[in-house]
Amino acid sequence: MPVALFVPCYIDQFYPDVAVATLELLERLGLDVVFPEAQTCCGQPMANTGCASETAPVARRMVEIFADYDAVICPSGSCTAMIRHHYAEYFTEDATQYEKVASRTFELCEYLHDVLQVERLNVRFPHRVSLHQSCHGLRELRLGGSSESMTPRVDKVREILELVEGIEWCTPERSDECCGFGGTFAVNEPDVSAAMGRDRIADHLATGSHVIASADMSCLMHLQGLIRREEQPISVMHVAQILVGRPVTRPAVPSNPSEAIR
Amino acid sequence: MKLPIVDHPTAARPFVTNPKRSPWHDKALWFVRSKRDKQAKGVSEWEHLRELASEIKTHTVANLADYLEKFEQAATNLGATVHWAADAAEHNEIVLKILRRHETLRIVKSKSMLTEECGLNHFLENNGIEVVDTDLGERIVQLRDETPSHIVLPAIHIKKEEVGETFHQHLGTEKGASDPKYLTEAARQHLRNKFLLGEVGITGVNFAIAETGGIVVCTNEGNADLGVSLPKVHIACMGIEKLIPRFQDLSVFTRLLARSATGQPITTYTSHFHGPRDPDSELHIVLVDNGRTRLRGNSEFRDSLNCIRCGACMNTCPVYRRSGGHSYHATVPGPIGSVLSPTRDAKSYKSLPYACSLCGSCTDVCPVKIPLHHQLLAWRKELVGRGLLPVSKRVSMRFASMLFQRPRLFAVAGKCGRTALRVLPHWMTHNRLNTWTIARELPSPPRESFREWYGRNRNDD
Numbered sequence: 001m002p003v004a005l006f007v008p009c010y011i012d013q014f015y016p017d018v019a020v021a022t023l024e025l026l027e028r029l030g031l032d033v034v035f036p037e038a039q040t041c042c043g044q045p046m047a048n049t050g051c052a053s054e055t056a057p058v059a060r061r062m063v064e065i066f067a068d069y070d071a072v073i074c075p076s077g078s079c080t081a082m083i084r085h086h087y088a089e090y091f092t093e094d095a096t097q098y099e100k101v102a103s104r105t106f107e108l109c110e111y112l113h114d115v116l117q118v119e120r121l122n123v124r125f126p127h128r129v130s131l132h133q134s135c136h137g138l139r140e141l142r143l144g145g146s147s148e149s150m151t152p153r154v155d156k157v158r159e160i161l162e163l164v165e166g167i168e169w170c171t172p173e174r175s176d177e178c179c180g181f182g183g184t185f186a187v188n189e190p191d192v193s194a195a196m197g198r199d200r201i202a203d204h205l206a207t208g209s210h211v212i213a214s215a216d217m218s219c220l221m222h223l224q225g226l227i228r229r230e231e232q233p234i235s236v237m238h239v240a241q242i243l244v245g246r247p248v249t250r251p252a253v254p255s256n257p258s259e260a261i262r
Numbered sequence: 263m264k265l266p267i268v269d270h271p272t273a274a275r276p277f278v279t280n281p282k283r284s285p286w287h288d289k290a291l292w293f294v295r296s297k298r299d300k301q302a303k304g305v306s307e308w309e310h311l312r313e314l315a316s317e318i319k320t321h322t323v324a325n326l327a328d329y330l331e332k333f334e335q336a337a338t339n340l341g342a343t344v345h346w347a348a349d350a351a352e353h354n355e356i357v358l359k360i361l362r363r364h365e366t367l368r369i370v371k372s373k374s375m376l377t378e379e380c381g382l383n384h385f386l387e388n389n390g391i392e393v394v395d396t397d398l399g400e401r402i403v404q405l406r407d408e409t410p411s412h413i414v415l416p417a418i419h420i421k422k423e424e425v426g427e428t429f430h431q432h433l434g435t436e437k438g439a440s441d442p443k444y445l446t447e448a449a450r451q452h453l454r455n456k457f458l459l460g461e462v463g464i465t466g467v468n469f470a471i472a473e474t475g476g477i478v479v480c481t482n483e484g485n486a487d488l489g490v491s492l493p494k495v496h497i498a499c500m501g502i503e504k505l506i507p508r509f510q511d512l513s514v515f516t517r518l519l520a521r522s523a524t525g526q527p528i529t530t531y532t533s534h535f536h537g538p539r540d541p542d543s544e545l546h547i548v549l550v551d552n553g554r555t556r557l558r559g560n561s562e563f564r565d566s567l568n569c570i571r572c573g574a575c576m577n578t579c580p581v582y583r584r585s586g587g588h589s590y591h592a593t594v595p596g597p598i599g600s601v602l603s604p605t606r607d608a609k610s611y612k613s614l615p616y617a618c619s620l621c622g623s624c625t626d627v628c629p630v631k632i633p634l635h636h637q638l639l640a641w642r643k644e645l646v647g648r649g650l651l652p653v654s655k656r657v658s659m660r661f662a663s664m665l666f667q668r669p670r671l672f673a674v675a676g677k678c679g680r681t682a683l684r685v686l687p688h689w690m691t692h693n694r695l696n697t698w699t700i701a702r703e704l705p706s707p708p709r710e711s712f713r714e715w716y717g718r719n720r721n722d723d
Contacts, residue, residue: 007712009666013676014705016712023720035716040666046659048620050642050651054663061667139622147299148578148626150308174292178580182619187697189271189617191278194701195584196619199288225702 002032004069006105008079008217009041015217021240022075022108028244029116033073036065042082048183052089059090067097071115072105075240077137077216080107085140107141108240109215113156118163123245126166130209131158132200132223133176134216143215147176157215157239164242170207172200181222197226205234211248215239267610268592270617274585277419287419288583294415295577297525298627304527305517315518316631318511319568322472323558329472329505330549336475340537342545350380353550357382357464357497358389360546364495366391366461372479372486373397374466375413375571376499376550379593382464394456396485398449405432411587413594414523414573419586453485463490467500468570469515470547473508476536477547480519480529487533497546498535502554503567515570518629523572557605562640566601568630575624575634581617590614597624597634604641612650615641673713680707 003026007019019035026033043058062083066072074080083105091098112118137143137157144155161167180186180196187193201223204212212234214220220236227234235248278284302308322329334344347353353376361369369386371377371393383393383404395404399417403410405428410416417425422440429435435448465486469478477498479486490496506512520526538545558564576582576596587595592603592611600614615638624634645651665672683691684707692699710718 009672012712013680014707016708016710016715019712020715023716035713035720037713037716037721038669040669040672041662043663043666046663048639048642049655049659050615050639050644050646051656051659051663052643052646054659058663058666135619135621135623139626146623146626148623150302150305178619178621178623180580180619182621185616185619189274189581189619190697190700191271191275192581192585192617193619195278195284196580197702199285199584221705222702225698225704228703229701 001070002034003071003073004066005033005035006039006042006066006072006074006079006083007035008074008076010221011075011217014221015238017246018075018217018238018240021238021244021246022073025108025240025244026073029112029118034069038065042079044079044082044086045183047082047086048185056090059087063087063091063095063098063101066101066105070104071111072101073108073111074105075108075215075238076218077107077134077141077143078218080105080110081136081140107137107143107215109157109160110141110143112160112243113154118160121163121243123164123243124166125164125242125245126168127248128168128170128208128210129161129213129242130170130172130204130207130211131161132179132204132212132214132216132219133157134214134219135176135178137215138176144176147174161213161239161242167242170204170209172203172207172209174200174203177203179219179223181219183218186222193222194226197222198230201226201230201232201234205232210234211242212236213239213242266591268590268613270585270589270613273591274581274589274617277586277589278584283419283586284584286421287586290418291577291583294525295574295627298522298574298577299525301521301525301527305521311514311518312629312631315514315570315629316568318506318514319570319630320565322505322507323503323564323567326502326505326558329507330502333470333472333475333505334549336473337470337477337537337547338475340475340545342475342537342547345546345548347548347550347552349552350550353380353499353548353552354382354385356548357499358386358391360495360497361386361391361462364462366495368392368394368456368459369462369464370394370396370457370460370489370493371464372466372481372489373400373416374464374499375410375593376466376501377464378410379501379552380499380550382499394453394460396453396457396483396489397481398446398453398483398485401449401453402428405429409588409593411595412573412576413571414576419588457488457492460489460493462495462497463493464497464499465490467498467504467547468519469506469512470500470504471507471509471512472505474536476509476534478512478516479533479535480516480531481533482524482526482530484531487531490535494542495544495546496535496538497548499548499550502549502551503569519570519572522574522627522629553606557602560605562644563601563605563637565632566598566605566637568632569598569602570630572629574627574629578623578627579618580621580623581619585617590617597638598632601632601634601637601641604645608645608648609650612645615639615645673711676711677714680709680711683707684709 145153603611
């Protein structure tokens with residue numbers, strides 16, 4: 001029985017290598033992975049705006065698409081949380097398909113840690129890395145302990161990354177402050193969002209880190225947008241890319257119109 | 263009263279884009295949040311306490327009518343006079359009536375967010391009564407004719423140099439003085455005089471105990487105690503949600519309150535009032551509804567009545583820390599305020615539930631476990647249901663939904679977008695019309711989406 005790969009819409013369109021890396025990683029670990037091509041988006045932009053009637057049909061078709069798989073694996077904590085924790089209202093209580101999909105959708109690191117219990121990866125990444133914890137991974141999925149909560153929890157993203165050799169860890173002062181992406185928040189509150197992002201970048205830069213790694217590419221898309229605009233000497237990489245041993249992606253030099261045309 | 267519509271992004275702009283103000287404010291509050299973390303870590307049963315506090319509050323709110331009557335009975339037995347106010351106007355009238363009966367011209371008041379909510383200060387001043395806020399932070403904002411920007415740290419948005427300027431104007435301190443010790447001493451002298459002149463003391467209430475009829479006021483400055491020790495009349499104003507059932511429940515909350523609020527193990531003063539202090543004195547307790555019963559009837563937002571006003575959600579909120587409390591234009595700002603304010607007036611406060619990145623830090627920090635970020639999300643749904651989302655946003659969400667239901671169209675639209683991004687000059691995609699690009703670059707568009715790559719590389723059967 002194959003497992004399904006759920007690729008968030010923005011990763012599909014803007015960061016295909018994150019999805020390729022996720023696929024390669026799961027295949028290397030011996031899984032039969034299928035990408036159901038009818039999938040698009042989990043509906044989070046609409047849901048987080050409060051548009052329930054616009055979210056409902058999107059949520060229902062997602063569940064239908066993924067209903068027949070034993071596991072649905074997604075390289076995003078936020079989109080996984082949407083399916084696991086925020087779909088209930090779009091389904092009746094006896095919707096077995098929904099129950100099944102909600103309980104079998106996993107964030108990538110969570111799946112590697114809890115289900116596959118991966119212990120070795122044979123990958124090197126000899127760089128200075130700092131981890132950006134995504135809020136939804138942390139506080140919705142509980143992939144690790146949030147700094148506010150006194151409940152001890154295993155940091156699954158960090159533990160999986162620990163399997164990679166050569167990483168020199170850099171720890172930002174604020175271990176899990178929001179980057180300010182927040183989906184539509186990034187355009188609803190552009191000033192606050194950018195201020196939050198700049199503060200995160202400064203915190204990561206101050207550690208001497210060269211790569212900000214995260215299990216959520218949406219946070220990184222926002223941070224990368226600021227990094228490129230302000231030409232900061234730091235890269236962003238999705239955890240999946242590090243786990244398959246991709247080289248560091250240098251921040252493409254920004255705002256230069258010729259660069260955009262090339 | 264018709265309130266103007268608050269647009270949080272616009273209201274926040276001057277503060278958040280001020281490089282001297284926003285980062286300083288952020289750091290000051292992050293420091294408080296860090297102190298809170300240390301204190302919470304020191305209590306091994308912290309999460310258990312939160313759970314317990316949440317259950318006690320939920321139980322109390324569920325049985326509020328019974329506990330209120332019980333409290334009234336017990337407090338009356340102790341000699342206090344209990345008043346019931348349906349709304350802010352009634353509350354203010356009750357207070358004024360008591361003051362008139364005693365021919366009062368000057369009152370001293372310790373911190374009370376309820377009296378802020380009811381607009382008591384201006385009401386009394388308009389009726390010829392001098393009101394002196396005796397909490398240092400509140401006195402500072404009062405002298406500056408501002409409102410508190412934080413419920414526990416009312417003057418957190420004001421720098422010491424600005425306090426110096428205000429005190430120079432109003433208290434005659436040296437011009438340019440900014441030494442906190444000097445300024446605090448000046449405030450002490452100034453307030454001491456006011457305390458001596460105060461004819462009636464007004465306080466807020468942190469907890470009211472149904473079982474005993476006692477009320478509890480927590481302060482760090484001792485100003486509540488001093489304010490009610492000299493006058494013969496003490497008026498305590500409280501929202502009806504301040505109730506807890508038993509005396510023994512109090513310990514759960516006193517352990518959580520100060521740790522969550524300021525990172526102290528306990529407030530410097532935790533004062534218990536059981537009836538008037540002697541036969542010549544009066545204790546009036548004003549129980550105020552002002553929308554709370556309506557909120558209690560709302561299953562979606564009822565939990566917000568559990569709030570003990572510690573301010574921890576403000577200290578932790580990355581939006582609040584950077585945009586400042588005044589950007590919310592509400593008595594209670596920050597996450598809890600963004601839940602409460604629209605319950606009063608959804609139209610005026612419709613932007614507040616969106617002033618949130620849904621990071622969930624407030625939910626994890628809240629000592630009574632109010633699911634704040636989920637309530638803000640629920641508010642967004644409510645606002646859309648009431649037709650309060652701007653049409654442009656609704657239309658774009660309809661369009662997105664339509665697109666996401668058509669995978670082929672989605673793929674084509676994506677390809678067109680990426681191609682446009684690649685071939686168009688940079689200025690055409692990065693300008694003021696595209697809000698994303700005001701501060702950030704768009705991602706460099708890949709030639710191939712993942713689904714295209716997958717079709718070429720994996721989908722061979």
